[in-house]
Amino acid sequence: GGGAYGAAKAGGAFDLVQFVQQPQVLARIVSAVFALIVFACLFGDGYISRAEDPRLFCVFNHNEDACRYGIGIGILAFLACIFFFMVDVYFPQISNTTNRKYLVLADLGFSGLWTFLWFIGFCFLTNQWSWTQAEDVYIVADSARAAITFSFFSIFSWVSKLPCPT
DSSP states (O other), X not given: OOOGGGOOOTTOOOOHHHHHTSHHHHHHHHHHHHHHHHHHHHHHHSEEOOSSOOSOEETTTTOHHHHHHHHHHHHHHHHHHHHHHHHXXXXXXXXXXXXXXXXXXXXXXXXXXXXXXXXXXXXXXXXXXXXXXXXXXXXXXXXXXXXXXXXXXXXXXXXXXXXXXX
């Protein structure tokens, strides 16, 4: 039945299959996986060194900010997905409509902000990748491209949680 802010009335039984089939839950899971891929690619293969110089540098045009930005928004997006996933689990148990409203608005605002931040991240990583010398990234080029690709996909996974105007 229709309850406050799109949830059933408080106190109902939890159905895992029905819960996972909800569009916002699926979008949240996809967003978490994309964020994890971006973070893992940059954390695992985002820094390399040359044989003659043992210092690590970011594969994106030696720009440390590019790697830090991608890792930072990836970690925060993953943690936010976990947080809002837990909110989704407990949302039907929240009987106070004011609390429900604030949680929905927080999710909406965060999704809008993170859509924008992923767009900036995609543009930033793509720009820095275009200036990267090919001899600097002989092994980790696929990880760098994956981080760029999943940054792009993340834009759409986060925007999918925003309401459509009708």
